[in-house]
Amino acid sequence: MKLFDVYPINPINIVKGQGSLVFDDKGTEYLDLYGGHAVISIGHTNPHYVKRLEDQLHQIGFYSNSIEIPLQKQLAEKLGHVSGKEDYQLFLCNSGAEANENALKLASFYNGKKKVIAFTKAFHGRTSLAVAATDNPKIVAPVNETGNVVFLPWNDEAALEQAFKDHEVSSVIIEGIQGVGGIQVAPVNFLQKIRSLCDEHNAVFIADSVQCGYGRTGKFFSHDFAGVNADIYSMAKGMGNGFPVGGIIISPKIAPSYGMLGTTFGGNHLACAAGLAVLEVIEKDNLMQNAAEIGDYLITELKKFDQVKEVRGRGLMIGIDLPEELANVKKDLLFKHHIFTGEAKPNVIRLLPALNLTKAHADRFLEAFTQTLNNA
Numbered sequence: 001m002k003l004f005d006v007y008p009i010n011p012i013n014i015v016k017g018q019g020s021l022v023f024d025d026k027g028t029e030y031l032d033l034y035g036g037h038a039v040i041s042i043g044h045t046n047p048h049y050v051k052r053l054e055d056q057l058h059q060i061g062f063y064s065n066s067i068e069i070p071l072q073k074q075l076a077e078k079l080g081h082v083s084g085k086e087d088y089q090l091f092l093c094n095s096g097a098e099a100n101e102n103a104l105k106l107a108s109f110y111n112g113k114k115k116v117i118a119f120t121k122a123f124h125g126r127t128s129l130a131v132a133a134t135d136n137p138k139i140v141a142p143v144n145e146t147g148n149v150v151f152l153p154w155n156d157e158a159a160l161e162q163a164f165k166d167h168e169v170s171s172v173i174i175e176g177i178q179g180v181g182g183i184q185v186a187p188v189n190f191l192q193k194i195r196s197l198c199d200e201h202n203a204v205f206i207a208d209s210v211q212c213g214y215g216r217t218g219k220f221f222s223h224d225f226a227g228v229n230a231d232i233y234s235m236a237k238g239m240g241n242g243f244p245v246g247g248i249i250i251s252p253k254i255a256p257s258y259g260m261l262g263t264t265f266g267g268n269h270l271a272c273a274a275g276l277a278v279l280e281v282i283e284k285d286n287l288m289q290n291a292a293e294i295g296d297y298l299i300t301e302l303k304k305f306d307q308v309k310e311v312r313g314r315g316l317m318i319g320i321d322l323p324e325e326l327a328n329v330k331k332d333l334l335f336k337h338h339i340f341t342g343e344a345k346p347n348v349i350r351l352l353p354a355l356n357l358t359k360a361h362a363d364r365f366l367e368a369f370t371q372t373l374n375n376a
Helices: 047-057 070-083 096-111 128-132 157-166 188-201 222-226 269-284 287-302 329-337 359-375
Strands: 014-018 021-024 029-032 089-093 115-119 149-152 169-175 204-208 232-235 246-250 310-314 317-321 342-344 348-351
Touching: 029 359, 047 269, 070 089, 070 246, 070 269, 089 096, 096 128, 096 169, 096 204, 096 232, 096 246, 149 157, 157 169, 157 188, 169 188, 188 204, 188 222, 269 287, 287 310, 287 317, 287 359, 329 348, 329 359
Parallel strands: 115 149, 115 169, 169 204, 204 232
Antiparallel strands: 014 021, 021 029, 089 246, 232 246, 310 317, 317 348, 342 348
């Protein structure tokens, strides 16, 4: 049997990781400023994380949601404390797409309505309704197509107001910072307008925080910069530092009932151990503050490059918009300077490093970036 060939991969075999560094099978060291799509939040093989998982594995790794799993309650309590959303309710699943799928479904259960508002360049996942709310027709199969999703222009308050007049809106789903869409930061006033319209029309405000959440921007949720609360926050990626963990936290106004949502693997013992370890390290090591400080430093320095069209983002979620003639910069950073970065089409370099990235590693990137631009 061979693999189903859907990933355009780099010819590099990473066999070891430590902090923000990874090593290939030839012993070559790489600086990881991408974290496998913003997944590595507290660094590769963080000692506390490894011990938490190992200790749990020696006890029990899995049982289903048919028994009491005290670790789930511990995770909910810690998540409420670190995020500041202590009165919310936690439902655990396994991925970002699954989190958004459950968020959209729960919203419709809550108000009995069908229409979902999403935005241009949005990415919410690859499963049924999540991919229908994703603005990329290439990954939407015919079976996923639905008339229940309305796409609106990004940051267009007039279009948003009109959509609420034209449709019975169940939910509005928005990334606090679009990742795949090119690191586009949702303006504070736009998020506030979504909140007020959802309140007025009994619609559910879903804050997709899968990539932009979990402390990456210097606040736990990037939507928090707007000073308003969403009804549901979806999360995954950095939640487990590489272990598959996802979840949604749900406003107290939405009441649960048995069978409303469900999952086999979500909230298993190992997943909860990973989730607790991540939150414990974020809290103990003040990683949100570090993300804000190192992110501000990087953004300030990157804005000094004349060749860069624009630098966008918050904290350690940064997009470097380059002109077409510099399209090879990402490739050069990887193969000439051994630095992993991400991209968003057409020519945006995405930086999504671990939240404990050091200033020394930030400077290492800036030096390599300077050399790459000078040699382009």
